[in-house]
Amino acid sequence: MMTDTFAQTAPFTILFLPLLGMLVIAVVGPRVHRAASAAIANLAVLGAFALTVALALDVWHRPPSDQVLTVTYPPAWAAHQQFWAHIPPLTVSFELRIDGLSLAWMLIVTGVGFLIHLYSVGYMLDSRWYRTFFAYMNLFIFAMLLLVMAGNFLWLLVGWGGVGLASYLLIGFDMHRPAAVAAARKALIMNVIGDVGIMLAMFLLFAHFGSLSYKEIFANVTAAGTPALNWIGIWLLLGAVAKSAQLPLHTWLPDAMEGPTPVSALIHAATMVTAGVYLVARAHPIYDHAPAAAQAVAVVGCATAFFAATIGCVQYDIKRVLAYSTMSQIGYMVLAVGVGAYAAGTFHFITHAFFKALLFMAAGIIIHNLGGEQDIRNMGGLARRLPFAFWAFLVGTLALCGVFPFSGFFSKDAILDQLLVLHHPVLWAFGTATAALTAYYMFRLLFMTFFTGGFRGKAQTHAGTVASMSVPVALLIGLALVGGWIVVPGHDGLTPLLRAAFADTGTMAALDHFSGIVSLAALGAGLVGFVAAYLLYERPSGLRPTLRRSLQPVRNLLANAYYVDATYHWLFEVPVLTLASDIARYLDPEAVAGGAAAVARTATAAGDAVRLWEAGYVRRYGLSMLVGVVIVLALFLYLAGGTAALGGR
Amino acid sequence: MQIPPVADYLIVAAALFVVGVVGFLVRRNPITMLMAIELMWNAGNLAFAAFARSFGDMSGQVFVFIVITVAAAEAAIALAIVVMVFRRRRDADVDDISVMRG
Numbered sequence: 001m002m003t004d005t006f007a008q009t010a011p012f013t014i015l016f017l018p019l020l021g022m023l024v025i026a027v028v029g030p031r032v033h034r035a036a037s038a039a040i041a042n043l044a045v046l047g048a049f050a051l052t053v054a055l056a057l058d059v060w061h062r063p064p065s066d067q068v069l070t071v072t073y074p075p076a077w078a079a080h081q082q083f084w085a086h087i088p089p090l091t092v093s094f095e096l097r098i099d100g101l102s103l104a105w106m107l108i109v110t111g112v113g114f115l116i117h118l119y120s121v122g123y124m125l126d127s128r129w130y131r132t133f134f135a136y137m138n139l140f141i142f143a144m145l146l147l148v149m150a151g152n153f154l155w156l157l158v159g160w161g162g163v164g165l166a167s168y169l170l171i172g173f174d175m176h177r178p179a180a181v182a183a184a185r186k187a188l189i190m191n192v193i194g195d196v197g198i199m200l201a202m203f204l205l206f207a208h209f210g211s212l213s214y215k216e217i218f219a220n221v222t223a224a225g226t227p228a229l230n231w232i233g234i235w236l237l238l239g240a241v242a243k244s245a246q247l248p249l250h251t252w253l254p255d256a257m258e259g260p261t262p263v264s265a266l267i268h269a270a271t272m273v274t275a276g277v278y279l280v281a282r283a284h285p286i287y288d289h290a291p292a293a294a295q296a297v298a299v300v301g302c303a304t305a306f307f308a309a310t311i312g313c314v315q316y317d318i319k320r321v322l323a324y325s326t327m328s329q330i331g332y333m334v335l336a337v338g339v340g341a342y343a344a345g346t347f348h349f350i351t352h353a354f355f356k357a358l359l360f361m362a363a364g365i366i367i368h369n370l371g372g373e374q375d376i377r378n379m380g381g382l383a384r385r386l387p388f389a390f391w392a393f394l395v396g397t398l399a400l401c402g403v404f405p406f407s408g409f410f411s412k413d414a415i416l417d418q419l420l421v422l423h424h425p426v427l428w429a430f431g432t433a434t435a436a437l438t439a440y441y442m443f444r445l446l447f448m449t450f451f452t453g454g455f456r457g458k459a460q461t462h463a464g465t466v467a468s469m470s471v472p473v474a475l476l477i478g479l480a481l482v483g484g485w486i487v488v489p490g491h492d493g494l495t496p497l498l499r500a501a502f503a504d505t506g507t508m509a510a511l512d513h514f515s516g517i518v519s520l521a522a523l524g525a526g527l528v529g530f531v532a533a534y535l536l537y538e539r540p541s542g543l544r545p546t547l548r549r550s551l552q553p554v555r556n557l558l559a560n561a562y563y564v565d566a567t568y569h570w571l572f573e574v575p576v577l578t579l580a581s582d583i584a585r586y587l588d589p590e591a592v593a594g595g596a597a598a599v600a601r602t603a604t605a606a607g608d609a610v611r612l613w614e615a616g617y618v619r620r621y622g623l624s625m626l627v628g629v630v631i632v633l634a635l636f637l638y639l640a641g642g643t644a645a646l647g648g649r
Numbered sequence: 650m651q652i653p654p655v656a657d658y659l660i661v662a663a664a665l666f667v668v669g670v671v672g673f674l675v676r677r678n679p680i681t682m683l684m685a686i687e688l689m690w691n692a693g694n695l696a697f698a699a700f701a702r703s704f705g706d707m708s709g710q711v712f713v714f715i716v717i718t719v720a721a722a723e724a725a726i727a728l729a730i731v732v733m734v735f736r737r738r739r740d741a742d743v744d745d746i747s748v749m750r751g
Binding site for chain 1: 670673674675677682743744
C-alpha cells in the first residue's frame with residue numbers, strides 16, 4: 001500500500017525537517033557562508049511545505065471516514081504494546097494527529113512560514129547574528145508543527161512550550177536593546193502562566209480519563225460529566241488566553257513588536273498567537289459538552305476583539321497598530337470557536353495568516369527603507385516613494401476590513417453569519433461594531449503612512465527592497481486576494497477535510513449558510529469606519545481638533561491601553577519590588593548579615609574562653625585538676641548520701 | 650604496742666597530700682614541683698598501707714609497690730624533660746616554658 005506508507009512517514013518527516021535544519025545550521029553554520037545557512041533554513045521549511053501539500057492531497061482523496069489519522073512512531077510499537085513512556089497507569093505514545101484541523105495549521109505554518117523565511121533572507125541581511133536568526137526560525141517552525149500535529153496533550157504541551165521558547169529568543173533577538181530583552185521576558189512569563197493552565201487541564205484530563213491521548217479522551221468525553229469538563233475547558237482557556245494574547249493576558253503582544261519584523265509577521269501575527277484558537281478547536285469535543293467554558297471562550301474572544309480594536313485606533317507605532325489588530329482578529333477566531341463555529345474560526349485563521357503576514361511584511365519594507373522608523377507621525381506621502389509597499393498594504397487592509405472579494409470578506413462573514421445562526425445576537429452586534437473599528441484604524445494607518453500631506457520624517461528613503469523581500473510579498477498579495485475561495489460555500493478546497501475533522505459537532509452544517517444581510521451589515525460597518533478615517537485624516541477641517549479636545553479623556557484611556565499594564569505594574573511588580581528592596585535594605589543587613597556576624601562573634605568568644613584553659617602554665621593545669629577532683633569527690637559524696645560514704649564502717 | 654587507729658594515718662596522709670598540692674601550685678621550680686608530686690604519691694601510699702593493715706588485706710600493700718614503680722618512671726621522664734629544657738634555656742622556670750600553649 002503505497003499511500004499508507006506515505007501517510008505513515010510524511011508526518012514524521014514534515015515535523016523533523018525544520019529541526020534538522022536548525023541542527024545543521026547550529027553545527028556547520030559557522031563554517032559555511034551565511035547565505036548557506038539561510039538556504040538550509042529555507043529549504044527545510046520549503047521541503048516541509050511540499051510534503052504537507054502532498055499529505056493534504058493524500059488525505060483529501062480518502063473517503064470522509066478515513067480523513068482523521070493518528071500515526072504512532074515508531075509504527076511497529078503500537079502493535080506490540082510498546083510506548084514512548086510507560087509509567088503505570090500513564091502510557092504516552094509518540095503519536096501525531098493528521099486531520100483537516102492540523103493540516104490547515106500545518107499548511108499555513110510551513111507555507112506562510114516559508115514565505116517569511118524567504119523575506120528574512122533580505123530583511124535580516126544587516127544583522128550580525130544572521131545564522132542564529134535562521135536557526136531560531138527553524139526551531140520555531142518545528143515547535144509549532146509539533147504543537148499542531150501532536151496526537152495527545154503531552155506532545156501538544158511540548159510544542160506549546162517550544163513555541164514560547166522560540167518566541168522568547170526571537171523577541172529578544174536584538175539582545176543589546178534593553179526594551180527587546182524586557183519584552184522577551186514579559187512574553188515568556190505571560191506564556192508560562194498559560195502553560196500552567198494547560199498542565200492543570202492535563203492533570204484533570206488524566207484524573208478523569210486516565211489518558212492524555214486525543215483519541216481516547218474524545219471517544220468517551222461525556223464520561224467525565226459537565227462540571228469536570230467545564231473546569232478542563234477553563235484551564236485550557238487560560239492557556240489559550242496567554243498564548244493568543246486575549247484579555248486579560250494580552251499585554252505581552254504589543255511589546256513583542258520589539259522583535260524583528262519577520263518575527264512579528266510569522267510568530268506574532270500568522271501562526272503562534274493563533275495556537276489558542278487551535279487548542280479550543282482541537283479540544284472541541286470537550287467544549288461541546290462544557291457550555292460554561294465555551295461561553296467563557298466566546299466572551300473572552302468578543303471582548304478582546306472589541307477592546308483591542310479600540311486601542312488600535314489611537315496608536316502611532318505602525319507595528320503596534322498591527323499588533324492590536326492581530327489581537328482583535330484573533331478575538332474573532334476565539335469568539336468563533338467559543339460559540340462552536342470551529343470551521344469558521346479555522347477559516348479566519350487561514351485568511352488572517354495571509355493578509356496579516358502581508359501587512360507586516362509591507363510594514364517591514366517601509367521600516368527597512370526608512371532606516372528603522374516606526375512612528376507613523378514621521379511618515380506620510382509614502383505612496384509615491386514606495387509604491388510596491390503601498391499596493392501590498394492596500395490589499396492587506398482591504399482583506400482585513402472584509403471587503404469583497406478579498407479573503408477577509410469570506411472568513412469574517414462566516415464568523416458573523418454563524419454568530420446569528422447559532423443565536424448570539426449580542427456577540428454579533430459587537431463583532432459588527434468591531435468591523436467598523438477595524439476599518440477605521442486600518443485606514444487611519446493607511447492614510448497617515450501613505451498620504452496625509454507629504455513626508456514628515458527626516459530619515460532618507462534608500463531603495464533597498466531586494467527580490468527576496470518583494471517575491472514573498474507579491475505571493476501573499478495573491479493569497480490575500482483569492483485565499484478566501486479555499487473554504488467558500490459550495491467550493492471544495494479544505495471544506496471536506498474540516499467537515500471530517502469536526503464531524504462530531506453539530507455546527508458544521510452552518511458552514512454552508514450564507515446571509516446577504518449579515519454581509520451587508522459588516523460591509524456597511526466597514527464603510528462607516530472608512531468614511532470616519534477619511535474625513536478625519538484626508539479632509540483637513542475643524543472637525544479633528546474639536547473631536548480631539550472633547551474626547552481627550554477617552555484618548556488617554558485608549559492610548560494607555562485601558563491602563564492594564566499600569567494595573568499589573570501596581571498589582572504585581574510594585575509589591576514584589578517593594579518587598580525585595582525592603583528585604584535588601586532591612587532584613588538582609590540586620591537579620592542575615594547580622595545573624596552571620598553574631599555566629600562568628602559567639603564562636604570567637606567561645607574560643608577565647610576555652611583558650612584560657614590552654615595557657616601552657618603547668619601550675620594552672622594542676623589547679624584545674626585539683627578543682628576537678630574536688631568537684632567529682634564532692635559529687636560522689638553528695639550522691640552517696642554524705643557521711644555514709646565517709647564514715648564507711 | 651598499741652597500734653594507732655587508721656584515722657590517724659589518714660590525717661597524716663591528708664596533711665602530706667595538701668603539702669604536696671600547695672607545693673605543686675605555688676613553686677615554679679620544676680625540681681621542687683616534682684618533689685611535691687612525690688609527696689602526693691606517698692600520701693596515697695600511706696593511705697594504701699594503712700588500709701591494708703587495717704583490713705588485713707595485702708592487696709593494698711601490693712598497690713604501694715606498683716605506685717612506687719610508676720612514680721620512679723614518672724620521675725625519670727620528668728627529670729629528663731627538665732634537663733633538656735635546662736640545656737636549651739639555661740633556666741627551668743615552668744611559667745617561662747608556656748610556649749606550647751594552644
